[in-house]
Amino acid sequence: MHRFSFFGFVRSALAMVLIMLGWVAQAQGVFKVTAIPDESPTELARKAAPLVKYLEKTLGRPVEFTPVTDYAASVEALANQQVDLAWYGGFTFVQANMRSGGKAIPLVQREEDEKFRSVFITGDPSIKTLADLKGKNFSFGSQSSTSGHLMPRSYLLQAHIDPDKDFKRVAYSGAHDATIAAVAAGKVEAGALNISVWEKFVAEGKVDTSKVRVFYTTPGYFDYNWTVHANMPLAMRDKLTKAFLSLDRNTAEGKEILELQRATRFIATRAENYKGIEQAARSAGLLK
Numbered sequence: 249m250h251r252f253s254f255f256g257f258v259r260s261a262l263a264m265v266l267i268m269l270g271w272v273a274q275a276q277g278v279f280k281v282t283a284i285p286d287e288s289p290t291e292l293a294r295k296a297a298p299l300v301k302y303l304e305k306t307l308g309r310p311v312e313f314t315p316v317t318d319y320a321a322s323v324e325a326l327a328n329q330q331v332d333l334a335w336y337g338g339f340t341f342v343q344a345n346m347r348s349g350g351k352a353i354p355l356v357q358r359e360e361d362e363k364f365r366s367v368f369i370t371g372d373p374s375i376k377t378l379a380d381l382k383g384k385n386f387s388f389g390s391q392s393s394t395s396g397h398l399m400p401r402s403y404l405l406q407a408h409i410d411p412d413k414d415f416k417r418v419a420y421s422g423a424h425d426a427t428i429a430a431v432a433a434g435k436v437e438a439g440a441l442n443i444s445v446w447e448k449f450v451a452e453g454k455v456d457t458s459k460v461r462v463f464y465t466t467p468g469y470f471d472y473n474w475t476v477h478a479n480m481p482l483a484m485r486d487k488l489t490k491a492f493l494s495l496d497r498n499t500a501e502g503k504e505i506l507e508l509q510r511a512t513r514f515i516a517t518r519a520e521n522y523k524g525i526e527q528a529a530r531s532a533g534l535l536k
Contacts (some may be wrong), residue, residue, distance in 0.1 A: 279303065279311045283335035284322045286393060287425050287445065289315055295508045302505055306491040318422075319392035323347050329477050333488065337394035338364075338471045338525035342535070345519065351478035354519055355485060356492040358511035360444070363468030366395045366403075367446050369431050370438040371460045378407045378464055386411065387419040387430045387439035391534075394471050394525060396424055400440035402528040403466050425449070432460050442471075444510045469528075470521045474514075489516060 281300065283292055296313040304311045314331055316322045319340055325331045327348040336344060336354075345352040374380060381404075388411075389396025397420070404411055411418050419436055421427040424445035431439045432455060443465065449455045474492065476485060492514040496502040506513065529535035 277309070279307055279309055279333070280314045280331040281311060281333045281335075282314045282316050282322055282325055282331045284319050284337055284340050284390075284392075285316060286337065286389065286396065286423055286442070288423065291425070298501070298504050298508060302495075302501060303488075303491060307487065319343075319390050323392075326352060326475065326477055329479060332476065332480065334475050336473055336475050337392075338469070338473070338522050339394040339398045339529055339534075340392055341473055341475055341522055342526045342529060343392065344475060345522075346535075348477065352475050352519075353478050353480075353485065354473040354475045354517045354522070355489045356514040357470070357473040357517040357521075358509065359513050359515050360511060361471045361473065361517075362515075364395060364471035365443045365468055366400045366440050366466045367443050367462045368400065368438060368440050368464040369428070369446065369460055369462050371431055371434060372437045375438055376463055378404060378409055381409065381438055382414045383416050384437040385417045385419070385435075386415045387421050387427050387436040389420065389424050389427050389441055390422050391420050393424075393442075394469075395442035396421075396427065396440060398525070398529055398532060398534060399466055399469055401532050401534075405532060428455055428460070432456070438463075448510065469524060470517075471525075473517050473522075 281296065281303070283296065285292065292315060293313065300311045300313050316325060322334055322336065323340060323344045324347070326334045326344050334344070341352060341354055368378070372384070375384065388400060391397055401411060419430065421430050421439070424441040427439040427441045428446070428449055430436050446462065450457060476488065493516065495506055495514060497506050497513070526535065
């Protein structure tokens with residue numbers, strides 16, 4: 249009995265050593281970061297560049313931004329531990345958490361993500377309320393987008409408007425900037441997207457607000473976060489969290505990163521914050 253216990257102990261100890269060696273080897277390799285493709289690839293790369301440089305300095309190892317083709321790919325990348333850190337919307341986080349068997353851990357979110365909102369935009373003068381959308385062509389963003397699909401759909405359903413029954417046609421642009429382009433070009437009469445991208449386009453003069461306007465803004469909800477896999481050692485998680493929380497708008501480096509991330513600052517978050525998103529997804533029939 250003692251012999252079996254001893255060998256059992258040796259096997260357990262050996263397994264722990266191999267796991268630790270695996271993490272040591274990984275720590276010496278490239279730290280991979282990805283993000284849901286909610287904007288154009290060039291914009292995502294532009295936003296990531298200074299953050300990658302900052303994380304390299306903070307973590308003391310090479311950091312690489314790894315783009316993905318669609319939202320589903322970002323979920324698989326983290327679930328399969330092909331990336332170390334992922335920028336998710338609330339719904340994508342919920343999907344990643346389910347796909348990984350509850351092993352997705354959100355570390356931080358922007359302060360703005362505590363009460364994030366979506367906007368409904370139109371170029372049609374006759375559309376003034378959500379009810380006016382009936383019989384119109386409408387565009388969401390990606391089907392897996394929180395602010396470009398899930399929450400807009402949820403608020404439409406609460407207003408007793410079923411997009412699949414009440415709209416003439418439902419389109420999915422794939423990204424927030426693409427939704428603006430579709431509405432501006434008259435391909436659809438209206439669309440929904442995240443308020444942050446809308447405000448950015450307005451500030452940069454990339455949309456003519458005399459022709460395209462916001463006619464409805466949703467109530468606030470929890471949204472985007474930076475997420476890791478539970479298999480990441482606690483020390484590394486803490487180091488990453490501290491790196492984001494330490495970003496300061498009063499420094500040149502912090503100001504550049506925070507402005508590109510469209511953040512006032514980063515704050516700690518937790519999985520429980522996204523229970524409302526999960527419930528909205530189930531109510532809207534987007535999560536089984």
